[in-house]
Amino acid sequence: MNREFTIALVGNPNCGKTSLFNIMTGSRQHVGNWPGVTVERKEGIAKYNGRNIKVIDLPGTYSFSASSEDELIAVRYILQDKPDVVVNVIDSGNIERNLYLALQLLEMNSQVVLVLNMFDEAEKKHIKIDQAKLAKLLGAPVVATIATRNYGIQELLATALKQEKQHREPLKLDYGTPANQVIAEIAKELEETGLATAQDSRLLAVKLLENDQFARDYVQLEKFPALQETVKRASQKIRTEAGFDPEIYLADKRYEFISMLVRECVQREATQSQDLTERLDKVLTHKWLGIPLFFIIMFLIYQITMGFGNDFLGSYVENAFALLGEYISGLMANSPELLRSFVIDAVIGGVGSVLVFVPLMFTMYFLISFLEDSGYMARAAYLMDRLMSAVGLHGKTAVAMIVGSGCNVAGIMSTRTLDSKKDRMIGILISPFISCSARLPVYALFAGVFFGGKKVGIFPASGLVIFSLYLLGIIIAVTAGKLLSKTVFKQEKSYFIMELPPYRIPTLKSLLIHMWEKTESFVKKAGTIIFGIVALIWALSIFPVGVTPGSVESILGKLGTILAPIFSPAGFGTWESAVALIVGVGAKEAIVATFGMVYGTGEEMLSNVLGQYFTPLSAYAFMVMTLLYSPCAATIGIIKKETNSLKWAFFSVAYSLVIGWGMAVLVYQLGTFLGL
């Protein structure tokens, strides 16, 4: 066998799998203190003693079965791809619950290493774990780690490698009679029919007996009547002889065994002191304060992003770009006209207008990372569930919305943690209304030009304008959610069961890494996708040969002129706006880039000239349009992928176009009527 030695990180949500993965492989995957951060499989390479080890990071799961899409990915990977070693990561401070998954993994006939991660937190809680005894009782090696302090990682890799040449006796949990016997029977039949291998037949037998949907689908039980009959008879037998449903009976047996393990291996000293989490929750989820605080926190995030990130830091970058533009156009005074136009209009004017928003991006991502790493994200779901369920949504959708305010694609991915199909579909379809960071440059530009410098109370007016757009996005999303839950998805029901992790103090390092990652991808996108789009429209703007580049006679101008009348009722019926909006479907930042190219003059920054083309009212209408009118190409793609349907992707574009245009017109007409 020539394939790489592969280990897979499996464990409950939020136990530190990705943190371990990052250290082992030197990656910078997203870590956060809430269950459900990782929703897809990630691969990396770790090195130990000169040897390459392939490491797989998986979404978290509480059990070897799947109630949501992310869990399905984890469980299916283990069965189908058969990693050489399953590294079961356990939150040591929470060992009792984590062992439930461990017992199931240990029932497989494959190599397992148990990792007691968060060992520091167990110590802090005065929990002492006898590792040697645990290893002996479970028949698998145990390693203690602290991912945040890079402790125990080398030992983990060494232990995993050592399993290569070893044989492990699978755990044969004693389920009592008659369960032991019927499990063996089902397992044998599974192997005989070729539905399972010696590696997983026992585990699958137990799961079938539990009537687990994932296991039934996995072996395609309905296609094997004989096996179905065996399982049915076995269930009946347990029901009559033990007096319980096999599902309840088997879980009881596991928890009994866990109680024994805990009695034997875990020592707990009772502590009376209230911990940080309890004290913080008293305030942050307070009966009266909880929801107002939530909105204040969100409000502050955008005020700081605008006030500090954009107005303060951003002005330096903008000045630097202006100087650069001046310098380069000076240099290029004698260059060929076309080249000059490309560099100054497309590169500096277009891509440059996007890049001036880098400070804004990293300020916002720094703050959002803080929310994620502290543990407040899970509270957001808890706090908002009541309000959300009043309109037919789910608390976790609030998390998807916050994640989506970074990037809609990420928000849509994070709906994978929702258990019910209905909640998930609605979450996916309303996500694009949540204002993402790519739209922020558009607002920042317009709000800066038309509302900049003014103050309402102590808050900058531009910040309030932008906050109003975020609110509008949320209101539209919630309304759309309500309508969808009343019409298309009305029959399905949902529940809210969620772990609330303890608050953790975010490390500066992880905040900076996260911020850096996101900012880097923003810059990369500007340099690739945005650059590509800009180059394309620049080309359209110089043809046919002979026209003034970027004028209304160019192909670009003619195209825009055809569409412009559609937007007249919204106050921005210019060909430039029409072009910008079309281009914006590719990526929303491209709207700014387009204006930068067609209005900008290189030396003069876009913000200085925009005032000639919009009024504050039409600028606001334009921002509303930008917020709502269509998901960007990447988002449309992910909607298609996650709903597995072109129809829904198309629906999402169509209904948001209608809503976006309608709202922009409404704003402009109402504003005009009121004399604004």
Place this chain on the structure above:
Amino acid sequence: MDTANNKSGNKYLSLDKVPMNANGRIVNINMDHLMRKKLTDMGLVRGTEFTVKGQAPLGDPIKINLRGYDLAIRKNDAKQILVEQI
């Protein structure tokens, strides 16, 4: 059923009715297969002891502590879980 007492004199009630900071033990989970399975996987089964730790603003969901961690569950779902207060 709400106020029935059992042999040991403990009060039987549904989980959503347990007062703040009170301890209890799960007696029976009477919900559909999927939801019960999720709770089982997360350590909430017959016999599990818990403490009610709080409720979200507007009174829902509630937060209970079991096996050393906090779990949030809607009142409407908690209604279907019978517990004894201890």
